[in-house]
Amino acid sequence: MWTADEIARLCYEHYGSRLPKQGKPEPNREWTLLAAVVKIQPTADQACDRSDGPVQVTKEVVSMGTGTKCIGQSKMRKSGDILNDSHAEVIARRSFQRYLLHQLHLAAALKEDSIFLPGSQRGLWKLRPDLLFVFFSSHTPCGDASIIPMLEFEDQPCCPVSRDWACNPSVETNDNLEAPEDKRKCEDPESPVTKKMRLEPRTPDGTAHCQSFGSQEKGPNPPNINNSHLTAEELASVTGMTPSGARVVDVYRTGAKCVPGGAGDSRKPGTAYHRVGLLRVKPGRGDRTCSMSCSDKLARWNVLGCQGALLMHFLEEPIYLSAVVIGKCPCSQEAMQRALIGRCQNVSALPEGFGVQEVKIQQSDLLFEQSRCAVQTKKADSPGRLVPCGAAISWSAVPEQPLDVTANGFPQGTTKKGVGRPQARSRISKVELFRSFQKLLSSISEDKWPDSLRARKLATYQDYKEAASTYQQAWSALRKQAFGSWIRNPPDYHQFT
Secondary structure (H helix, E strand, C coil): CCCHHHHHHHHHHHHHHHCCCCCCCCCCCEECCEEEEEEEEECHHHHHCCCCCCCCEEEEEEEEEECEEECCHHHCCCCCCCCCEEEHHHHHHHHHHHHHHHHHHHHHCCCCCCCEEECCCCCCEEECCCCEEEEEECCCCCCHHHCCEEECCCCCCCCCCCCHHHHCCCCCCCCCCCCCCCCCHHHCCCCHHHHHCEECCCCCCCCCCEECCCCCCCCCCCCCHHHCCCCHHHHHCCCCECCCCCEEEEECCCCCEECCCCCCCCCCCHHHCCCCCCCEECCCCCCCCCCECHHHHHHHHHHHCCCHHHHHCCECCCCCCCEEEECCCCCCHHHHHHHHCHHHCCCCCCCCCCCCCCCEEEECCCCCCCCHHHHHHHHCCCCCCCEECCEEEEEECCCCCCEEEEECCEECCCCCCCCCCHHHCCCCCHHHHHHHHHHHHHCCCHHHCCHHHCCCCCCCHHHHHHHCHHHHHHHHHHHHHCCCCCCCCCHHHHCCC
16 A cells, blocks of 8 residues: 555655755754655545555645744743744644645535545534545654663664763753753764664564664674563663563663653663653753643544644544654654553543544654754764754645745744734744634534534634534543643633634
8 A cells, every 4th residue: 555665755755846945954064854744545546446456545745844943931922823832743733734724625615626525413524534644754753752772782872871961950952852962962863873773674564673774783683673562661670681682771862851740750870761651841942841742742643633623623533643654763663652552542431533543653764864863974074063953844735825934933034023913923823723714614604514613602712622522522531541741831822813
């Protein structure tokens, strides 16, 4: 049907051909992260063909995002016109919501090329049954999924036991990949240690073997990290060996911080530094953020869907991802499974249509050319420090103004004087997505509105979110049973109209 390499290649080609130079990293000085949502659909011929052969599909990128930054709590705005979180995964998901809004516009106008069909209840739509969506990320999501075993076969840039930063836990970083050069190299899945990692060709079951890349040294073949089968508890107290016999000398670090007030990392040197399975927030430089890690957000989407509360008003069922594909980088199948699925697998009593999804997790052998690892390799001995690109790019498969380039949460080039004006809003900011939602609503006659929008007078963004009752019930169940310490923005940040 499709392979991880096909998904990665499609996304890299789309990045190169459809995204502008503006917002991309400066060559040999900056790097960035990439994420996308790919629509998979059987070909027209295949839809009519009942043969038992391989299913032929079309693959289309419908949203894409780049970015490495998020803003601190002090820069958040109650007007909903700033992007709090500009990590690539979040930009890609918000861009996907913009795509879904456009598709609902088409459905409401009875256009045949929409991805939606009429549902069984008034005003509700459902996804065409032959469609599915694959999420691609060029890197392992920050947070819990990034805490993976580091084996003795992997060259390390510094001693695995004694580290300056182990004694200086107050150091803050802007995300899990950007760190002070001499102190946090080992925490970073995209650090120079990744020059020694590569994925071997996939086995038929879809797993991948990890070993050194760059100069190939003689010695025993490294074990398969993806098949090490370390449970969360075992990884939290690794004593030194994987079931395959390889010695675990450390774990890759994540820059994402444990949620304040809850359980925390031990910060002991070596393998016991992190506790796994915990909710985490993205770090900031001095000013703490309220943005949950990408591992946590992906886990939430895997239960509640990617559409969010607003769009749930128009949908019979949530829009789930069928698979998550990770690009070439240090990655553990077990850690991804734990972070995205395992932490929520016992959540029950969800409203009809909602459930913990068994999303497929695969990895590509193709490296993103503007990842930190790739740029570091090209840069080699060139002078100057490598830094993350400060801009974020959003692209959606919509006919009008598909591109959006932002920096510090606002359209690139926005001045302090311009903040607050309509032209100083990203097209995927809360207030602009809400405006698109209201535009959709106004295009539909009231007698065709879904019941959830007819019950009472709604005015603010918060009103509309709270009125999506099944979504809120599911979110409440998820918080009570798995994500109780999730940081939520105060209601006054959602009172805009």
